[in-house]
Amino acid sequence: MKEETERQSPGSVRDAEEALAELRAALERAGIGLPSLGLDPVTCAAEPPRPLVELGRCTVETARRLAAALPEEGGRS
DSSP: OHHHHHHHSTTSHHHHHHHHHHHHHHHHHTTOOOTTOEEOHHHHHSSSOOOOEEOOOOOHHHHHHHHHHSOOTTOOO
16 A cells, blocks of 8 residues: 555655656657757655656757757746
């Protein structure tokens, strides 16, 4: 029961892995690849875990494509 609760709670490593997969898929649909996209291992190892998603580094071209894929200021998609 405890394991099931940990997987479903926001901020769990499992939840962070699911969010990472969703983000990676959304970026791929937009034609954007971030090679160093991943979870920060230090924040996953904390007790309790407070995982952070690392977007990592990218080329200038990728940064521009990412900016273009986001909604205009004040807009929501």
